[in-house]
Amino acid sequence: MIIEHDSRNSFYRFPFGAVPCLSTVVLRLFVKIEDIPRKISLVYTFNNKPVSLTMYYINSIAQGSLYETMLTVPETPGLLWYYFIIETNTKTYYYGNNSNKYGGLGALYQDIPPSYQITVYKKEYKTPDWFKNAIIYQIFPDRFYKGSMDSFAAGRDDILPRKWGEIPYYKKEQFGEEYKSNDFFGGNLTGIIEKLPYLCDLGITAIYLNPIFQAYSNHKYDVGDYEVVDPMFGSNELFQKLCNEASKYGIKIILDGVFSHTGSDSKYFNKEGTYSTTGAFQSKDSPYYSWYSFIDYPDNYECWWGIKTLPQTNETETTFMEYILTSPDSIVKKWLAWGAAGWRLDVADELPPEFIKILRREIKAFDPEAVIIGEVWEDASNKISYGQQREYILGEELDSVTNYPLRNALIDFACGHIDAYTFGMRIMSLYENYPKEAFYSLMNFLSTHDVERIITMLGDAPPEHTLSPDEKAEFILSKEKFELAKSRLKNLVLLQMTMPGVPCIYYGDEAGMQGYGDPFNRKPFPWGKEDKEIKAIYKEMIDLRKKQLILVNGEFEILYMYSSCFSFARYNKEKMILVAVNMSTKQEIFTRLDLARFCPSHAQDLKTKIKIPIIDSIIIFDLPPLEFRVIKVDIKKPR
Numbered sequence: 001m002i003i004e005h006d007s008r009n010s011f012y013r014f015p016f017g018a019v020p021c022l023s024t025v026v027l028r029l030f031v032k033i034e035d036i037p038r039k040i041s042l043v044y045t046f047n048n049k050p051v052s053l054t055m056y057y058i059n060s061i062a063q064g065s066l067y068e069t070m071l072t073v074p075e076t077p078g079l080l081w082y083y084f085i086i087e088t089n090t091k092t093y094y095y096g097n098n099s100n101k102y103g104g105l106g107a108l109y110q111d112i113p114p115s116y117q118i119t120v121y122k123k124e125y126k127t128p129d130w131f132k133n134a135i136i137y138q139i140f141p142d143r144f145y146k147g148s149m150d151s152f153a154a155g156r157d158d159i160l161p162r163k164w165g166e167i168p169y170y171k172k173e174q175f176g177e178e179y180k181s182n183d184f185f186g187g188n189l190t191g192i193i194e195k196l197p198y199l200c201d202l203g204i205t206a207i208y209l210n211p212i213f214q215a216y217s218n219h220k221y222d223v224g225d226y227e228v229v230d231p232m233f234g235s236n237e238l239f240q241k242l243c244n245e246a247s248k249y250g251i252k253i254i255l256d257g258v259f260s261h262t263g264s265d266s267k268y269f270n271k272e273g274t275y276s277t278t279g280a281f282q283s284k285d286s287p288y289y290s291w292y293s294f295i296d297y298p299d300n301y302e303c304w305w306g307i308k309t310l311p312q313t314n315e316t317e318t319t320f321m322e323y324i325l326t327s328p329d330s331i332v333k334k335w336l337a338w339g340a341a342g343w344r345l346d347v348a349d350e351l352p353p354e355f356i357k358i359l360r361r362e363i364k365a366f367d368p369e370a371v372i373i374g375e376v377w378e379d380a381s382n383k384i385s386y387g388q389q390r391e392y393i394l395g396e397e398l399d400s401v402t403n404y405p406l407r408n409a410l411i412d413f414a415c416g417h418i419d420a421y422t423f424g425m426r427i428m429s430l431y432e433n434y435p436k437e438a439f440y441s442l443m444n445f446l447s448t449h450d451v452e453r454i455i456t457m458l459g460d461a462p463p464e465h466t467l468s469p470d471e472k473a474e475f476i477l478s479k480e481k482f483e484l485a486k487s488r489l490k491n492l493v494l495l496q497m498t499m500p501g502v503p504c505i506y507y508g509d510e511a512g513m514q515g516y517g518d519p520f521n522r523k524p525f526p527w528g529k530e531d532k533e534i535k536a537i538y539k540e541m542i543d544l545r546k547k548q549l550i551l552v553n554g555e556f557e558i559l560y561m562y563s564s565c566f567s568f569a570r571y572n573k574e575k576m577i578l579v580a581v582n583m584s585t586k587q588e589i590f591t592r593l594d595l596a597r598f599c600p601s602h603a604q605d606l607k608t609k610i611k612i613p614i615i616d617s618i619i620i621f622d623l624p625p626l627e628f629r630v631i632k633v634d635i636k637k638p639r
Helices: 189-194 196-202 236-248 318-326 331-337 353-366 404-414 420-433 454-458 469-474 479-498 532-547
Strands: 002-004 024-032 039-046 049-054 056-061 064-072 078-087 092-096 107-109 116-121 136-139 206-209 213-215 223-229 252-257 294-296 342-345 371-374 443-445 502-506 555-562 565-571 575-582 588-594 600-605 618-623 628-635
Touching: 024 039, 024 078, 039 064, 049 064, 116 420, 189 196, 189 236, 196 532, 223 236, 223 331, 236 252, 252 331, 318 331, 318 353, 331 353, 342 353, 353 371, 404 420, 404 443, 404 454, 404 479, 420 555, 420 565, 454 479, 479 532, 479 575, 479 628, 502 532, 565 628, 575 618, 618 628
Parallel strands: 136 206, 136 502, 206 252, 252 342, 342 371, 443 502
Antiparallel strands: 002 024, 024 064, 039 049, 039 078, 056 064, 078 092, 078 116, 092 107, 213 223, 555 565, 565 575, 575 628, 588 618, 600 628
16 A cells, blocks of 8 residues: 655645745645545645545556645635545545654554645745845854953943953852843954954855843843943944945844843833833833833733843833834834844744734835844744744745754754754755745854854763753863864855855854853854864855855755765756765765756866766765765756
8 A cells, every 4th residue: 555745746746835825736646555545635724724625536657546636725824734535435544744744755644644834925025135145144242352442431330341261150159149141351343343354254244243232231132222232332323333334345234133021221111220211110100111011010020031130021012113113213213224234033932923014014114125034943934932823934024034943953963863864854844834035045053142152062062951050161172072073064064055045153153162052152252263274164165155156046956865965956057056965974975866857967076176977967976074075067958
């Protein structure tokens, strides 16, 4: 008995992946069983409404039968889920997605199976082309570079000044009675301006800044005043100068928007009485009182994840939305007018869908090319947050999301936790679920301020939860493990720069910085002590991406995934870039990379410039341990 459907094979489902509203999708099922089917149905659900469609016999093939139905998807965006029911006179079979819910080849079940997903998005959905072409560099401002201005002369007497190169404080005793995150190293906007030539030389075309607005902490996620740059970083005028100077180097600036909460020490809440305004904590007559939810006024209030210094905002409250989004001089518009090229939305899961939809409407009306990125840690196409199905990438909310699923898959593959096949399935699941505009705009990173440094992860460091804070603070990879990490990193940076999406480099990764999670991943940049080999790796891979536009907008297809070896193609009608990596410490041979459907005419290794033999449209080559090949293939034009 054989029953088969493969959501990634155009023979079974066409077109591939996510589709615009009102598209027609052809779905087929191959059936080879002893009993003649009495009825075969496609069951699909959209907005929790199940519909059953009869599938019709169309052909005999491979001693079995092929059944087909055509489905016109709804006129509104959403997720459509489907599976198959095969009924005979003696038994009923169910066919659906595989147990991992990766998509592709499915499985047979005795009861209602996991469903396949079809993402239905707005036909007009478009993401900024400049962003798809970008190479992003993420900067944690206090830790990047101390410019000529003196951050410590900003007039604060409640900070703990630190020396550049020291380990950030990580114990509450170091701050006093409680963990306050008020140790500062002095990085500022002047420092970023002074390092623009460095970033330009690296190949950077966009900078994503962690929050720069006035706040008590060093991380600034406890916003004190949305309207001004924190004096320790500079001023509003200095931000505008940064945008102007960066544009001379072809670099755009993306800001971090923290709208789900403010700081308790802010002009809006003003619990500490720091600001001259009347905050919500101080009086129910405050213009900001309705921005927050009090359980027992004033001391008991709703706060972000129970953290008392982060009172949660009522994002859809009218005056809050006017202030942040809709007024002519709203916060999101004001900073765009001053030179920002877009916003990254902190904890997008915590923002109501209505808020994000209005944010998109207002931002795109103000500047259609401004990018909107959401912090989402899972597959954003089917994310459920607080019991609600989110609609991030259906065309009415975000342009891009933080691609943590890719980071996790890359690390698992590099460290031998999964094989190439599983890695490929996880990547293809994203490709299948995301609209192409979103998939090609995903923020692809290896490290961020919220996770461990990539070098630490690739060096087989002990799991973070097994170490004490002191052990994490002191941990450094051995020389042998550091060399292993560098060898693995070379392949991962190549994949980061050649797969669909927008590469993002966390400051210092190119210098070989190590560290576990917050705050050890937020050490000061080691200027003058950078690892030259790692920096050379980044420059080489960035240069490859920038020289080969096909790596930005070319089609994507996986060609080989076996054991530790993974290969894919980026291509158009004229040429192909073939990328292959071996994540093992053993020699591997790629066999039968069949390119017949592409009609290859010539192949050359891009690094060595050596011609690669093509025999009957097949390429065969050796791949040394922890090495890669990038091959340019010319495609024959039809006569």
